[in-house]
Amino acid sequence: MFARLVRAAIPTQRRVAVEASASPWWRTAVVYQVYLRSFADGNGDGIGDLSGLRSRLPYLAWLGVDALWINPHYPSGGADGGYDVVDYRAVDPDYGDVTDVEDLVTEARRLGLRVVLDVVPNHTSDRHPWFRAALADPASPEAARYHFAPPSDEPPNNWQSLFGGPAWSRTPDGRWYLHLFAPQQPDLNWRDPAVAADFEKTLRFWLDRGVSGFRVDVAYGLFKDAGLRDNPGAYSPTLFGHGPEQAMTWNQPEVHDVWRRWRSICDEYPDTMLVGEVCLADLEQVALYSRPDELHQSFSFRLLKSPWSAEAFAEGVQGALDAFGAVDAPVSWVLGNHDKDRLVTRFGGGSVGAARARAAALLLLALPGSAYVYAGDELGLPQALVPDEAKRDPIFLRSGGARAGRDGCRVPLPWNASPNVGFSAEGAADPWLPIPSGWAEHAVSRQTWDDGSMLKLYRRALALRAEHPALGSGAATVSTRGDVLTLRCTGEGRTVRCVVNMGGGTVLVRSAGTVLLSSAPQAHSPGRSLALPPDSAVWLAED
Structure with a gap:
């Protein structure tokens, strides 16, 4: 029933096939990240798959995103959620086959969506x-x-x-x-030309099947110090990424030549793109991966790793705008993904975390550049509690349980209130990770009918972003006053302010103009000022 509802709700202009864009689509796209194993189970074996994803494409078109990025679908040793690849030009039988990818791309394009695949060039499976x-x-x-x-x-x-x-x-x-990751993931030696040649075949294999590009795993890796010299410091997680302490393992200068070659291959396939995972502490170094002849984009993870504060978020925004602007590249903004705790939990949990996640969504979708939304963040999912005996993540297993791992952000999505929350049909095998009690409270079916839901907030925001040239494109400035962050976006002569109250008390905001959208329904306007509650955001179109 929900699928019929969604199909009926898709605007007519979203039903036409994707066409080549005058301005590159990826510069301002909203890309929805699909953790394939946890999105939708089409054959009842408890594992999300390509047929399940295809059945839910109308939902993504209804939501209003421009593209979907799919986490690895390749045959895998199963040691790290598909990131230990056995065959780069095939599909794991758990997910389907190559024809399923082709059918997915065709159906997605019919609905106005593009498909981006994940490619893993730093390492293979030990079963390769x-x-x-x-x-x-x-x-x-x-x-x-x-x-x-x-x-x-x-x-x-x-x-x-x-x-x-x-x-x-x-x-x-x-x-x-x-193996810079699990022992089952031996690192490739990119100084051997055979490695580069094989990956070029892989790119062409999938581009020939109509995909619109690739998210490149560990794009800052590949080459290691030729002399295998000691690192000056031992690995320890840092706030924003790897720095000089890891100088011998990451960010070697030779890696940029790989991206120049990959860029030239994509140039043979119009309207395709590459976005790199570049986990470096120095944003200027991250931006270098997005120079005009290299990757089209490289993720800015600063907001994903920042605490909830106006100062921290403003620094993250301005730093990225400056760094990427210096190489004339758009910023690829990220708030959540398959490697980090869910937004609601990271921002404090409960009603506070949910309110902050709503506000952060408006900031994300106002920023100039592309925005990446992790599946389930539009539902306000919290980090799930996964019993230790059910966990699969090598981070948990290799640390002897000292590190919780990432299973909690990878639990299957809730679609309805059925026993398997619509992830699988009734009578199917148990989902590959257990469904938490109360998970159906976040289900798509419930939120679709609730005008105050997180899902409806995302859908309204995405529709407004598509209508207003000031949102997601144009120029932006960021400022703070106490706990209030203001992003002023201007495009085609129109200006929208995104004001975020990141403090604990209500603030008055000058409200000259029209309120387009607020993350807090109780926000109201006394005279020419807007009363903005704690942990909330508003979009104001200046008259």
């Missing part, structure tokens, strides 16, 4: 044919495609895995091999 050949014969060509060191009592250097413990493990014959 290359790595198996390298284990069998140290002198094989495949062995040169990874980082091996001869047998010795100690690892070759002090490098640490991001998932905990040393970044080196032994092979059965005593050699050491490098």
Whole structure:
């Protein structure tokens, strides 16, 4: 029933096929991130898949996003949520097959949506044919495609895995091999030309099937220090990303040549793009990945990692605008993804966290550039509590439970109030991660009919963003006054102010103009001032 409702609600202009845009679509697109395993189960095995995703495309068109990015769909060893790839030019049987990808792209384009795939060039699965050949014969060509060191009592250097413990493990014959993530994810040696050549085949394989681009995993990695020298500092999570303490493992200068080559390949396929995961502390270094001849975009994670404060958010916004502006690139804004706790929980949990997540959504969707929305954030999902015995994340497993891991933000989406919350049909296998008690309270079916819901707020905001040239494009300035952040956006002679009250008390905001949208329904206007409640935001169109 909901699918019929959604199809009826899709505006006519969203039903036409995607056409090449005069201005590159990716510069201002709203991209919806689909964690495929948890989105929708089409065949009843408890695992989200491509047919399930295809059945929900009308929902994404109704919501008003421009594109969807799908987390890895490839055959995988299953050690890290699909990021340990066995075959880059195939589809894991859990998700479907290559024809399902082609059908998904065709249907998405019919609804006015583009499809972006995830590509994982830093490492493979230890089950990849290359790595198996390298284990069998140290002198094989495949062995040169990874980082091996001869047998010795100690690892070759002090490098640490991001998932905990040393970044080196032994092979059965005593050699050491490098894995900056899990042991099941051996790092590729990009100094071997065979690696680059194979990935170029992978890009063309999927571009030939109509995808609109790729999100590039660990785009700041690939090359390592040629001498495998020690890092000057041990790995420790920092607020905004890797810095000089990891100088030998990340951000090597040679990596930029890879993106220049990939950019030239995308240039052969009009209207396609590359967006890179670049987790560096220095925003100016992040922006360099988006120079005109490299990746089209690189994520700005500053807001995703900032505390709830006007000063911190203003610094994150201004820093990104300055850094990316210096290379004439749009900013790709991120508030949530599959690696971080859910917004509502990060911002305090409960009603406070929900109010802040609503306000943050208006800020995100007002900012100039592209916006990436993680599936379920439009529903206001909190971080789910997953029992230890059900967790799958290698961060949890490798730390012996000391680190909670990322399973809590990957629990299947709630679509309705049925026992499996509409993720699977009734009578299907249990979902791959357990559904929390009360999860149906956040279901799409309930929020669709609630004018005050988070879902309806996102849909209104996305519709307004599409209508107003000042939102998502044009020029922007950011300022703070106490706990109030103001973003002033101007485009085609029109101006919209996004005012966010990040403090604990109601503030009066000058309200010359029209209130387009407020995250707090109780916001009201006494005279020429607007009473803005705590942890809320408003869009004001200046007359």
